[in-house]
Amino acid sequence: MDDQLTTVGVSLARSDERMLTGRNAAGRVWKTGFGGLDPQIGGGMRAGSLLLLAGPQGMGKSTFALQIARNNAASGRPVLYFSYEHDAEDITQKLLALEAGELDESDMVRVNNIRSIFDDLWVSSLEHRMESVPAGPEALARMQQYSDLLFLHRSTGTRTDLTAIQETIATVTEIAGSVPLVVVDYLQKVKSHQQGDEARSTEIVEGLKDLAIDIGAPVLAIAAADKEALRSGRRMRANDLRGSSALAYEADVVMVLNNKFDIVARHHLTYDLNNAERFKDFAVLSVEKNRFGRDGVVLQFRTRFDQGRYESEGAEVKEQLIDERVFVE
Template identity: 85%
Template sequence: MDHQLMTVGASLARSDERMLTGRNAAGRVWKTGFGGLDPLIGGGMRAGSLLLLAGPQGLGKSTFALQVARNNAATGRPVIYFSYEHDAEDITQKLLAMEAGELDESDQVRVNSIRSIFDDLWVSSLERRLDSVPSGTEALERLTHYSEMLFVHRSTGTRTDLAAIQAAITAVREVAGTTPLVVVDYLQKVKSSHADAEARSTEIVEGLKDLAIDIAAPVLAIAAAEKDALRSGKRMRASDLRGSSALAYEADVVLVLNNKFDIVARHHLTYDLSNAERFKDYAVLTVEKNRFGRDGVVLQFRTRFDQGRYEPEGAEVKEQLIDERVFRD
């Protein structure tokens, strides 16, 4: 029988086998590790689903995606991170800062201090260099624990197409013994045979959706925004994704990040000026589309970009939000 064909009876038998062996929930869902988000999207990122993460430039989309990747690798599940903009050493530095930032109660860890250790010319081991960073050696221990489960693919727009992504996933599966969570940073950089931007984005998003189904694992892809959506004071929505309407149509979940200060209603700033600086430290994550639950839900997460991370516990936004601010400071 054609391997693409399956009767409903065979599907029922497969599902029953998973439930009897206790593999059903664990094998089908990958947690993001962000409090408040996982319950909204069906318990986490579901096998065969495509999730898009969008937001204005500089709002930490890569940081969020890398934190999701790290959260899964730390549980012992393999992850492959297709990085079109950063090499493995840069990602390693961010991971060390993330780990140290979570461990350090003195709140002194900074990404820049981690980077300076890598760039310093004095000859010494990484462990010894990290002695100068608060919780540095403990962070290295944490990272070492899951380092063999997080695979970084140095991707380029001239070489890394959908076929290359599939080949890399197959290679990781052979090494790790199971299918990895796939993170693509970012979608519009994936090599395509089309010159037209709309045709390119359609090809890639459809290909990533097919890939997620074929490998029975989630694909989390960062999506770029149209230029008009990048200006300060405008709330980015799913309709602002760069490329074709296929992006939002093909995706199972669309998550959009915005800076809280840019999209909160004016009266929250006018009558309490102390809110202005506080809101700048929070990113608002909107579940714009959700095939596994309720959409339109808005969560907020505190940003710690100085430490290369988000604080993982989110909460629903209580303040009134608007699509576009009509004033500037």
């Protein structure tokens, strides 16, 4: 029988087998590790689903995606991160800053500190160099525990197309012994064989969705915004994704990051000037589309970009945001 062809009876038998062996929940859902988000999207990122993460430039989309990748690798599951903008050493430095930032109670860790110890000319091991960073040795040890499960692919827009992505997933699956969570940073840079933004975006998003279903794992892709959506003070929404309408149509979950200060209603700033500085430290994550739960969920997370991370515990936004007519309760 064609391996693409099945029956409902076969599907029922496979589901029953997973439930009887206890593999159902663990095998079908990958947690993001961000408090408040997983329950809203069906318990986490579901097998066969395509999730898009969008937001204005500088809003930490790569940071958010990399943190999800790290959370999964740290839980013992393989992750494959296709990076079109950062090399492996840069990503490694951010991960070390993330780990040290979470561990250090003095709040002295900075990404720049980590980068400087990589660039210094004195001859010494990385382990010894990390001793100069608060919680550095502990951060390195924690990262080493999952380092062989987090695969980094240096991708380029001139050669890394959907076929290359598929072949790399197969390689990682063979090495790791199980299918990885796939992160694509970012979607519009995947090499396409089509002409024009709309046709290119359609080819890539449809291909990534098919890929997620075929491998039985989630694909998390960062999506760029139209230039019009990048104006300061404007709230980016799902319809601002750059390319075709297929982006929002094909995706199972669409999440958009915005800076809270830019999108909160003016009266929250007018009557409490202290809010202005406080809001700048928070990102608002809107779940704009959600096939596994309710959409319209709006959560806030404190940003710690100086440490290459977000604080993982989120809460629903209580303030009124621009482009909304009601308060979020």
